[in-house]
Amino acid sequence: METISKTPSELTEFVLRPSLGTSGRKIRVRSNFFEITNLPDMDIIQYDVTITPDVPPILNRKIFAEFEKLNLSGALGNVRSVFDGRKNIFAPQQLPIKDSQIFKVSLSNYENTSGKRLPNTFELKMKKVGRINYEELVLFLGGKRQLTPNCLTAIMALDVIIHHQPSMNFVTVGRSFFTPRGSQAIFGGAEVWQGYYQSARPTQGKMMINVDLSASAFYERGPLLLMVTKLLGRRTPDDLRRGVSEKDYQKVERSIKNLKIRVTHRGELASKKSFKINKLTQNSADDIKFESNGITMSVSEYFQKTYNRRLGYPFLPCVVVKRNIYLPIEICEVVEGQRHIRKLNEKQTADMIKFTCLQPNDRANKIRQGVDLLNYRTNEYLRQFGLVINNDMAILEARVLSTPTITYHPSSRDFSFQPREGSWNLRDKKVAVGVTLGSWAVVCFGSERDYSPQTIQAFVRQLVITCSDTGMDVPNKTPPIMHASPQGDIEGTLKQAWLRAGNNSKAQPQLILCILPNTGVPLYAEIKRVTDTVIGVASQCCQNKHMIQAKKQYCANICLKINVKLGGMNSFISPSQVPFITDRPTILMGADVSHPGPGESNLPSIAALCGSMDSRASRYSASIRVQSGRTDIIADLGNMTKEVLKTFYQSCGRKPERILFYRDGVSEGQFSQVLRGEVDALRAACASLDPDYRPTITFVIVQKRHHTIFFPLDRRDADRTGNCLPGTVVETKITHPFEFDFYLQSHPGLQGTSRSTHYHVLYDENSFSSDGIQQLSNNLCYIYARCTRAVSIVPPVYYAHIVCRRARFHSHGDDIEVSEGDIGATSTFGVVKPELQRVMYYM
Numbered sequence: 002m003e004t005i006s007k008t009p010s011e012l013t014e015f016v017l018r019p020s021l022g023t024s025g026r027k028i029r030v031r032s033n034f035f036e037i038t039n040l041p042d043m044d045i046i047q048y049d050v051t052i053t054p055d056v057p058p059i060l061n062r063k064i065f066a067e068f069e070k071l072n073l074s075g076a077l078g079n080v081r082s083v084f085d086g087r088k089n090i091f092a093p094q095q096l097p098i099k100d101s102q103i104f105k106v107s108l109s110n111y112e113n114t115s116g117k118r119l120p121n122t123f124e125l126k127m128k129k130v131g132r133i134n135y136e137e138l139v140l141f142l143g144g145k146r147q148l149t150p151n152c153l154t155a156i157m158a159l160d161v162i163i164h165h166q167p168s169m170n171f172v173t174v175g176r177s178f179f180t181p182r183g184s185q186a187i188f189g190g191a192e193v194w195q196g197y198y199q200s201a202r203p204t205q206g207k208m209m210i211n212v213d214l215s216a217s218a219f220y221e222r223g224p225l226l227l228m229v230t231k232l233l234g235r236r237t238p239d240d241l242r243r244g245v246s247e248k249d250y251q252k253v254e255r256s257i258k259n260l261k262i263r264v265t266h267r268g269e270l271a272s273k274k275s276f277k278i279n280k281l282t283q284n285s286a287d288d289i290k291f292e293s294n295g296i297t298m299s300v301s302e303y304f305q306k307t308y309n310r311r312l313g314y315p316f317l318p319c320v321v322v323k324r325n326i327y328l329p330i331e332i333c334e335v336v337e338g339q340r341h342i343r344k345l346n347e348k349q350t351a352d353m354i355k356f357t358c359l360q361p362n363d364r365a366n367k368i369r370q371g372v373d374l375l376n377y378r379t380n381e382y383l384r385q386f387g388l389v390i391n392n393d394m395a396i397l398e399a400r401v402l403s404t405p406t407i408t409y410h411p412s413s414r415d416f417s418f419q420p421r422e423g424s425w426n427l428r429d430k431k432v433a434v435g436v437t438l439g440s441w442a443v444v445c446f447g448s449e450r451d452y453s454p455q456t457i458q459a460f461v462r463q464l465v466i467t468c469s470d471t472g473m474d475v476p477n478k479t480p481p482i483m484h485a486s487p488q489g490d491i492e493g494t495l496k497q498a499w500l501r502a503g504n505n506s507k508a509q510p511q512l513i514l515c516i517l518p519n520t521g522v523p524l525y526a527e528i529k530r531v532t533d534t535v536i537g538v539a540s541q542c543c544q545n546k547h548m549i550q551a552k553k554q555y556c557a558n559i560c561l562k563i564n565v566k567l568g569g570m571n572s573f574i575s576p577s578q579v580p581f582i583t584d585r586p587t588i589l590m591g592a593d594v595s596h597p598g599p600g601e602s603n604l605p606s607i608a609a610l611c612g613s614m615d616s617r618a619s620r621y622s623a624s625i626r627v628q629s630g631r632t633d634i635i636a637d638l639g640n641m642t643k644e645v646l647k648t649f650y651q652s653c654g655r656k657p658e659r660i661l662f663y664r665d666g667v668s669e670g671q672f673s674q675v676l677r678g679e680v681d682a683l684r685a686a687c688a689s690l691d692p693d694y695r696p697t698i699t700f701v702i703v704q705k706r707h708h709t710i711f712f713p714l715d716r717r718d719a720d721r722t723g724n725c726l727p728g729t730v731v732e733t734k735i736t737h738p739f740e741f742d743f744y745l746q747s748h749p750g751l752q753g754t755s756r757s758t759h760y761h762v763l764y765d766e767n768s769f770s771s772d773g774i775q776q777l778s779n780n781l782c783y784i785y786a787r788c789t790r791a792v793s794i795v796p797p798v799y800y801a802h803i804v805c806r807r808a809r810f811h812s813h814g815d816d817i818e819v820s821e822g823d824i825g826a827t828s829t830f831g832v833v834k835p836e837l838q839r840v841m842y843y844m
Contacts, residue, residue: 025400058086423727423749431472534831591797612645722750
């Protein structure tokens, strides 16, 4: 197998940036980057630190703070050093200690959150490991030297320096710190805290600090009784007098387990000590009996006798802490600053989105507030390291690329046009290639009493009219309609609907339209599992609330999805505007790997590859694999590539001469590994089809999870939401010192502040210019099949996201296991039927 050859440059194994792009209208934007105007001019000394016994970073920091307080004027020689909370200490000069030295540090009244018994005295061992000189990093930033391990250590040291003081004063999670100032209560006894993210980033000729907002859910501080009330959706604690069901009891116990609390019945001193909740008692404070000084009494009697406190809620269970210490819920206070690590429910998520959804100006102002809170100018640690940071956002050159011409069916009154500000509608337009829908059925998951046949028929009529108006042919205007229970045999119901559709039209069924009672995932997931992997028929789900209203716009969106699911094409871009994919046979591919969420370690990862099927790059086939190990490398990319290449050939009768591969789901640290493994897999797949088949490959990483935001300087360069206009591209000042990357904001703002997509070209045999890859990527964002607006990420990657999410529904049962080395679908994962694999069934 051939391996990738390095670029001619010794600077990087990836592609060097060609000359800058020139197309589009020049504008200026602000970005949430703050320039480091002065790097350390001294050598920074790095020490390895080991704290014994091993404790969490939050306690490590307290130990370090106490160590510094005790030794600053002595062993540390009045030199302030910084600590990363784990293994590294950086100092602006050599500390007056031996190369390896052990210190004893005593902590009293500290909060033990480790879950194990800890001593009051800890051992801190420091060992000098090296020096960091910033000259090498300066050469890298200027494009005169490659990124070396020394450069990476220098960048890491900057990160530790800027994070040190906030991490000592605030709750810290990763690169973000959080403050309760301006917190907001959300549903279910939680609250959302404002956070500020900061990261040292190498850019063109300089280092910068990227500062952004973040948010995290915390348990609401205050009386535990109020939290329990909110958890159960009651208005006041008195509503609990009506009783607590077994289901509610389990919900409360699950939610408050391991929560830290303080007690309020023994005065100020006692209230400083915290306890961790182990569980809830089965019985109430009135019913729990124990012996005290030879007298048997209940918990409520004990509190009355010992503390002269009559419990207001003796009918509630107690919390159990330590070894069977019972505490009535009403005397407990939730300790501030505990992260809500459990998955948020739908209502909590909606509340979080409201909190984080800020208009661009508001977000920019909050970021400035964060910079004020970080206090770069008077930070004593930054001063000792000679670090100076500009408090003003960076101002950058940007360009707004031209909008492509979108083409619909020639019979449309408005068949070829340029959208304004990234969105349009279907008025006077017919889809480019409309399908015929002749054999279909409707299943309503609900009773006839709740959803009358007349209401369903009215919805079907409106849908059929809209389909016809948008260029589809629907000869069968009265499909059979069934009612079924959402809790019943879903697979049996759908099979019956499939038979009815076939019998009704005397033809192979094409579609089952399902009307759902709510947005719940289980029913939707089962419908998709059965139709995708058992029956092999396209399915379209609709919410009953939309069916009852039956608005034309909603029906038009449904039509777009049905048309591509059945093999049609909604729109395409004029060939002259995408010469790269029309001059010669070219396939676009998008790939993604989806990992299971927290607490789902028994679930596998899913890899998806989508490939265009013709020169219009509007229709995509999909290939799925289940893989283990939570690795980002796609294990079976070779066979997946063969599948989409064969589909391309069968669709248009020619082999692609060029491959443009967009890859999502890869962090910077894995660029090299993914590039080498996956370009080799693409090469091998082509060679296995024909030893002489060698299409040219361009490999582009696509990143949406970053913290770079752009704010237009001039109101004329903003859309109606205050965001940058669709097509805004940035490739200077905050991008890589010399590699080929750029930020593209291709979509119009909808709500809040828009986030651009970061594209990084790692490998390029097609000799793209900056203008070429930027304009092509922007144009592609206008032909996403299921909406009439430009999207934020190129469609092949967007489709790969959707396919990954869809594949999670193809498992049967809750427990899915993948043995080591498995790369194909396991017995618990259904395989998509062949008849669907060549259409966009997943839309």
